[in-house]
Amino acid sequence: xxxxxxxxxxxxxxAAVPILLASLGEILTExxxxxxxxxxxxxxxxxxxxxxxxxxxHNRAGLHLPDTWWPLVAMLAAALTxxxxxxxxxYISAYLAGDQIISGVAINLFAAGAVAYGIQAYWGxxxxxxxxxxxxxxxxxxxxxxxxxxxxxWYILFKSRLGIIIRACGEDPESAFNMGVxxxxxxxxxxxxxxxxxxxxxxxxxxxxxxxxxxxxSAGRGFIALANVVFANWNPALAVAGAFIFGFFDAxxxxxxxxxxxxxxxxxxxxxxxxxxxVAGVIGRAKPPKAVGKAFRRE
Amino acid sequence: MKVSLREIRKVFSDGTHALRGVSLDxxxxxxxxxxxxxxxxxxxxxxILSGIYRPTSGEIYVDGRRVKPxxxxxxxxxxxxxxxxxxxxxxxxxxxxxxxxxxxxxLSPVSTELRxxxxxxxxxxxxxxxxxxxxxxxxxGMRQRVEIVxxxxxxxxxxxxxxxTTVLSPPEVKSLFQVVKRLKEQGRSVVYIxxxxxxxxxxxxxxxxxxxxxxSAEFSPPYDAKRLVEAMVGEVKTEAVERLGKPGERPVxxxxxxxxxxxxxxxxxxxxxxVREREILAIVGVEGNGQEHLVETIVGVRxxxxxxxxxxxxxxxxxxxxxxxxxxxEMSLVENAIIGKENEFAKRGLISWxxxxxxxxxxxxxxGIVAPGPWSSARQLSGGNxxxxxxGRELSRGAKLIVAHQPTRGLDVATTEYVQTLxxxxxxxxxxxxxxxxxxxxxxxxxxxxxxxxxGKIVAYGPVEEMGIELVGKKMAxx
Numbered sequence: 168x169x170x171x172x173x174x175x176x177x178x179x180x181x182a183a184v185p186i187l188l189a190s191l192g193e194i195l196t197e198x199x200x201x202x203x204x205x206x207x208x209x210x211x212x213x214x215x216x217x218x219x220x221x222x223x224x225h226n227r228a229g230l231h232l233p234d235t236w237w238p239l240v241a242m243l244a245a246a247l248t249x250x251x252x253x254x255x256x257x258y259i260s261a262y263l264a265g266d267q268i269i270s271g272v273a274i275n276l277f278a279a280g281a282v283a284y285g286i287q288a289y290w291g292x293x294x295x296x297x298x299x300x301x302x303x304x305x306x307x308x309x310x311x312x313x314x315x316x317x318x319x320x321w322y323i324l325f326k327s328r329l330g331i332i333i334r335a336c337g338e339d340p341e342s343a344f345n346m347g348v349x350x351x352x353x354x355x356x357x358x359x360x361x362x363x364x365x366x367x368x369x370x371x372x373x374x375x376x377x378x379x380x381x382x383x384x385s386a387g388r389g390f391i392a393l394a395n396v397v398f399a400n401w402n403p404a405l406a407v408a409g410a411f412i413f414g415f416f417d418a419x420x421x422x423x424x425x426x427x428x429x430x431x432x433x434x435x436x437x438x439x440x441x442x443x444x445x446v447a448g449v450i451g452r453a454k455p456p457k458a459v460g461k462a463f464r465r466e
Numbered sequence: 467m468k469v470s471l472r473e474i475r476k477v478f479s480d481g482t483h484a485l486r487g488v489s490l491d492x493x494x495x496x497x498x499x500x501x502x503x504x505x506x507x508x509x510x511x512x513x514i515l516s517g518i519y520r521p522t523s524g525e526i527y528v529d530g531r532r533v534k535p536x537x538x539x540x541x542x543x544x545x546x547x548x549x550x551x552x553x554x555x556x557x558x559x560x561x562x563x564x565x566x567x568x569x570x571x572x573l574s575p576v577s578t579e580l581r582x583x584x585x586x587x588x589x590x591x592x593x594x595x596x597x598x599x600x601x602x603x604x605x606x607g608m609r610q611r612v613e614i615v616x617x618x619x620x621x622x623x624x625x626x627x628x629x630x631t632t633v634l635s636p637p638e639v640k641s642l643f644q645v646v647k648r649l650k651e652q653g654r655s656v657v658y659i660x661x662x663x664x665x666x667x668x669x670x671x672x673x674x675x676x677x678x679x680x681x682s683a684e685f686s687p688p689y690d691a692k693r694l695v696e697a698m699v700g701e702v703k704t705e706a707v708e709r710l711g712k713p714g715e716r717p718v719x720x721x722x723x724x725x726x727x728x729x730x731x732x733x734x735x736x737x738x739x740x741v742r743e744r745e746i747l748a749i750v751g752v753e754g755n756g757q758e759h760l761v762e763t764i765v766g767v768r769x770x771x772x773x774x775x776x777x778x779x780x781x782x783x784x785x786x787x788x789x790x791x792x793x794x795x796e797m798s799l800v801e802n803a804i805i806g807k808e809n810e811f812a813k814r815g816l817i818s819w820x821x822x823x824x825x826x827x828x829x830x831x832x833x834g835i836v837a838p839g840p841w842s843s844a845r846q847l848s849g850g851n852x853x854x855x856x857x858g859r860e861l862s863r864g865a866k867l868i869v870a871h872q873p874t875r876g877l878d879v880a881t882t883e884y885v886q887t888l889x890x891x892x893x894x895x896x897x898x899x900x901x902x903x904x905x906x907x908x909x910x911x912x913x914x915x916x917x918x919x920x921x922g923k924i925v926a927y928g929p930v931e932e933m934g935i936e937l938v939g940k941k942m943a944x945x
Binding site: 323326327328329331332334335337338339341342343344345346347348456457 | 518537539556557558567568569570571574575
């Protein structure tokens with residue numbers, strides 16, 4: 168057990184990255200007052216669109232790029248996809264004052280269908296596609312990137328004047344408006360960036376971590392990220408710790424699987440049960456932004 | 467800076483005519499009191515001046531130049547700032563961040579220069595403010611001071627104070643008046659919104675009275691209190707009802723060594739009190755000293771941690787927030803009237819709506835509720851009529867104890883008078899009343915006994931004759 172620990176911790180770190188990226192995105196979005204439960208779907212779309220875009224550019228459009236560039240292009244394509252979904256969700260939530268939960272559910276349903284269909288339609292295979300070597304990348308640098316994002320976001324939210332404005336929109340949009348803040352613009356931008364980060368988390372899964380595209384690739388990580396946002400009390404620094412805990416249970420379940428102690432259906436339940444327990448433990452103590460999920464309209 | 471408002475009208479989206487053409491000038495270095503009842507349009511007028519509402523028609527001039535502020539920041543750029551009654555600082559941000567929010571977006575942090583200047587302004591006014599705490603954790607009086615500093619930091623030349631003394635203890639009121647005087651010496655103007663005559667007489671250089679969206683009168687010193695009231699309420703007709711007889715012996719409510727916790731904070735700390743038949747016990751204090759927890763524990767909304775509560779002969783409850791705690795706004799008057807006693811109107815589990823409607827019609831008549839009809843929703847009623855509905859429903863329960871929490875807050879003078887009269891009449895009929903109020907005038911007017919609550923404890927308790935205003939004021943401030 169002791170000698171397995173370093174490996175387990177490394178694995179935990181890698182498993183934490185997608186949860187961290189998605190949590191950070193959601194923290195930014197919710198701090199501005201918009202809730203996006205479509206994280207799961209956006210992750211899934213990012214996981215598909217990254218490899219699909221590079222495959223298209225490389226194999227069909229015949230674009231020539233140094234090999235080291237392709238993973239970057241994939242990441243960019245995923246982020247763009249996420250940003251587009253974020254634009255839609257942000258517009259519906261902020262400017263149209265639509266129901267944010269319904270919009271989020273719609274994103275998840277759309278993604279579940281679109282990804283399964285996309286794999287089939289583009290590659291002609293059902294539900295599973297290996298990512299080619301040249302499009303893959305080392306997960307370590309994405310992990311580093313995720314930690315940098317966490318630091319930057321913490322600084323922006325709690326130290327910079329921009330952060331004051333973002334938090335003001337999530338706590339009390341009425342007053343923020345009266346202080347000259349364009350509340351809906353801030354909310355739209357935060358939602359776009361948040362969704363782009365969730366899509367990056369998806370691309371990490373397909374091109375760095377698991378090296379495949381499947382129709383269930385995100386496997387609930389988007390929802391675990393939502394739980395982590397609550398656990399982290401909407402603080403990017405704590406989100407790092409939370410993601411690591413969730414990542415640890417993920418890694419643990421894979422390790423237990425290799426021991427053949429029980430059927431893998433049982434051991435794979437560990438991260439989800441841990442999520443339930445952890446969130447049940449912090450609920451009531453968490454202090455969400457007061458106006459999160461509420462549309463802002465002026466009298 | 468001279469500010470002029472010309473023929474300002476405001477019609478809200480629900481059709482309320484809040485202002486029907488008001489013109490007004492504010493001169494530099496003067497304290498102008500804007501006096502009027504709730505709903506007279508004072509706050510609406512000033513929210514228009516400070517950019518929060520847009521007028522339906524009318525013009526605003528600053529030093530002769532026409533201006534159209536889009537929001538509070540615009541108005542502030544012109545030198546106009548408003549300190550709201552329900553203070554408008556953003557929760558979740560620190561006091562300092564609330565000042566810095568106006569600097570606009572930037573990746574750089576709040577400058578030390580801003581902090582230095584903010585602290586200097588606070589010091590000049592004699593304010594002690596904890597700048598790095600979340601404003602939600604600050605007492606209301608301190609939040610008000612944060613708003614004043616914020617306004618001055620951003621260069622306000624005209625400061626609008628909306629009912630500023632509601633959240634203050636008597637010594638804090640005194641120091642606020644000092645601040646107003648200092649602002650005046652600095653050449654700034656202050657518009658002081660209030661419905662309290664004594665405050666007006668103490669600090670105003672000029673008084674403008676609004677009534678029903680129109681300017682009804684203007685006064686300069688020396689003021690005649692009676693004429694101010696007349697201008698405010700129109701004709702004054704008061705049917706003075708006196709407390710008859712002494713309180714009885716038998717208790718209707720006994721509370722012994724009551725402790726209530728909010729999280730790990732003891733908000734009610736060992737309270738003892740007794741309400742007897744034919745007695746109005748007023749618990750006074752600055753809001754937020756545990757009164758809410760005390761009341762809500764007595765009526766069973768909250769859990770007590772320790773201690774004893776005994777109620778003899780049932781109780782009725784008039785909560786402090788009629789819209790959130792007493793009425794279901796979307797439901798009809800009939801439904802609201804029978805909530806909590808629907809069984810009296812039910813036969814074999816089915817409600818007899820005819821009977822319920824008759825009961826409601828009786829309430830409407832007896833308590834003078836102005837409503838489109840018994841089946842219109844409670845939301846359509848004005849604040850005063852909503853409160854009459856609540857009071858009517860509760861008094862008709864026939865309980866021996868009435869728990870009334872801020873029963874006249876936000877009501878106009880006439881309705882306030884009416885509710886107070888009802889409480890006295892009920893008392894005279896042998897019912898005990900536990901009145902929790904932050905309005906000292908109200909307490910002195912109707913109570914038999916006064917108790918002062920400060921930081922969760924009853925710090926003074928006695929018959930009204932023995933509780934001088936000086937003493938009560940001191941105790942409210944914790945002195």
